[in-house]
Amino acid sequence: MEYNFNEIERKWQKYWVDNKTYKTEIDPSRPKFYVLDMFPYPSGAGLHVGHPLGYIASDIYSRYKRLNGFNVLHPMGYDAYGLPAEQYAIQTGQHPAITTEQNIARYREQLDKIGFSYDWDREVKTCDPDYYKWTQWAFVKMFEHYYDNDAKKAMPITNLISHFEKNGTEGINANQTEELTFTASEWKSKSEIEQQEILLNYRLAYLADTMVNWCPALGTVLANDEVKDGFSERGGHPVEQKRMKQWLLRVSAYAERLLTGLDTIEWSDSLKEIQRYWIGRSEGAEMIFPVKDSEVEMKIFTTRADTVFGVTFMVLAPESELVQQLTKPEHKADVDAYLEETKKRTERERQTDVKRVTGVFTGSYAINPLNNQEIPVWISDYVLAGYGTGAIMAVPAHDSRDFAFARTFNLPIPQVVVPKGEEPADTSTWSDSIDSKEGYMINSGFINGLDVPDAIEKTKQYITEKGIGQVKVNYRLRDAIFSRQRYWGEPFPVYYKDGMPNMLPFEKLPLELPEVDKYLPTEKGEPPLGRAKNWKTEDGHPLELNTMPGFAGSSAYYLRYMDPKNNDALVSKEANNYWQDVDLYIGGTEHATGHLVYSRFWNKFLYDIGEVCKDEPFKKLVNQGMIQGRSNFVYRIKGSNQFVSLNLKKDYDVMEIHVDVNIVHNDVLDIEAFKAWNPEYKDAEFILEDGKYICGWAVEKMSKSMYNVVNPDTIVEQYGADTLRLYEMFLGPLEQSKPWDTNGIDGVHKFLRKLWRLFVNREGQFIVTDEAPNKDELKVLHRTIKKTADDVERFSFNTAVSSFMICVNDLNDLKCHKKAILEPLLVLLAPFAPHIAEELWQKLGNSGSICDANWPEFNAGHLIESSVLYPVSFNGKMRFKLELPADMKVPEIEKAAVENEQSQKWIEGKQVKKIIVVPGKIINIVVG
């Protein structure tokens, strides 16, 4: 009987469903382990062979943990809202819910064929009202809280209100958009609308004016990616910067905790580094520059307070509120023209185009608070409104952007820092600013001669004492814009009364996504929800027209898996206390700054309000590498329908043509399949080498246009799911990116057939015996137990597969068909190749699933050797091997090595200077 993988896999996949093998429940008698895959977006193209890489790894780990006695939670679901479905809806009129359902069904079908151990009873979809009820609920909670900087956590907004009623803003240290100051009586005298307006300044979910890329022709807001040179990528319509009221989440309030939390979790250093950089903590000073003949004060942030004597001009961001106040009438025309110009450029363009130096003078002068010098105030788009205070003090000698600006507009460039070991220089000869991280101060008043770090310290002290400024920590991290002018997303649980936002009461959730006639903006330029009929509350207040962004639904999905059907809470206390957090999270690095920042924020908020028990959601995170495509080429002789094999093409003038990798095997073209592939090649002729047509190849992105997309289904049909699983792991280290190349797949398939042969002979007889195992067989088994466990623990799945191959080869050589050896081996293999393991497990006479077996116990005693084969090297070069008793002492080993006749050749005529013996490892004899 042959290894019939198709039949076996169908049989066990059905068994698992029928017996609910992967159903998981809370079980306080066993330790929990939570293994999670990153939420997939079900695209129309279906899964390609790159997607399951991480899923296979996490599935192996889940099954391994289960065999080791853990109660494993391993769920899967869909991040179902997204732009592609909406885009498709706009083009075809097909409701995005329908396309999404179809795509999900296709994903599920593909996933099922690979034999994953997901508990499908816990499946969630972000577009399901029972699910997004809790997305809306969390948003309401954020609206009802603010961040207290002293308590370092979210607090109910009602606390803030009662504080305002008693003491005004006195004694409040809250995270806020703008710094406000008022007394209790001022607060009480404000109208309700005014009070609500003020509260938005503090809420964690708040409404504020933001700049967006507005495209009037499309009637929509575009992402930075969709804008090129001031025009929309789609259609080429002009795009302008427009102020728009949008919902934001006060992520920046959590900046410090998001940063320090990284030290408590096991993520890769590179991923942590990306997040640290994204959060961008910088310590510096906030300084106030008065403006000449004006009440206005300019507030700036600098990390280099010491260079303040080198400031020769100030720069405002074009969006800064100070622009209007500081622009003198005689400069207004120029300034307006400049603002109009920068409006056309996206933030990304402003940041990318370094060569272009532009700016305009406001006519105002600021006063340097340290030396009372008057300095001009300019406007330039190299300063961003979103970072710091939207204004900078420019130090042209020591900042390359300030330098370029000063050169362009002929502003003075005084040197204030002299690098170590150098002399003050004439800045007019410089072609760029010079580094000022190390050195001493000149032209700098009371800090002259000091080293940079001392100068920074002293300046900070000075400005604090004089009340010119304060020491401050600044973060690069910005609040997340949470409104999207789209249809296919979660509706906001918000209605407007007198223009002020109000939250729907909990009983009204979920607020379901309404039907619309078209998935386009309205004629008035409102978002698609503006088309919905009756989109208002029972008492007639209009509902919010925006929907939530993609990251809304994926920010807390890992919590919902713990208790997916709960109608009273996102997750019950009981479920949350049991499952706690994700022990292992596997996914790509592409989510480093999006999902992985937002969900940490979201989780920390839920933690603050007592809804979840862990501050950090993902204890350990492993990044899987990308699977690239490996394309194949054929070479057509130009102007003919004749194709020449790879190694003969140099003699011809040829054109390289992509050929479908699915009709190429080990770089050999299936000529008949090629002729059938495209009618154009029906009568093609071939110049072969050794009777074969050899194709060229290259590593490229996996995409339809390169004809290098390989679907897992195809592989499963040809080789089976177990082979696919093993092969994806065998390909190389999980974290590394690698091209998909089917060339080695025969090797792992052959391995499974060899394994099968240990149980069943060619004639189909079951040949496993109950004989007692011998020493050699036990050694092979226990070596493999140890190696597999070590490898799985460190996510080195490729070497684990190798160790199985070695094991099966060795057992084959030993002609071992003993149950005592083969049965534990099956358990080791079950996480990797569950179908064949189940089948053989059953053949051994076991009832039930191998998933419920126990991981075999490792006994080091079986690995003890009586002798060691020592490599003997001379001056570090291995020359021969010498077998010595394992318990031999170092002096005897030295003696044996030197006296061995093979050593004479290397010692002859030289002196033995030193002998190094590492017992059990190596002997090195130093001669000279």
Place this chain on the structure above:
RNA sequence: GCCCGGAUGGUGGAAUUGGUAGACACGCUGGACUUAAAAUCCAGUAGUCAUUGCGACUGUGCGGGUUCAAGUCCCGCUCCGGGUACCA
């Protein structure tokens, strides 16, 4: 520019703490079985030189260094991949 990875046979990769470089697999070569092919099995396979046999030398992107011993550690480069970008 800055930050983080990486570079090992014809190919994918192994070498976990500085201790036999190339495990395992693909491919290739030769052989067995077969009328033949497939499948299967056996042997060989880093390079160069030598070859009757023993063998010798070189070798982990490049150049230095530390060490009895370096793919592994240190210094300086090159190339490739990823992230990020007027961040004050």
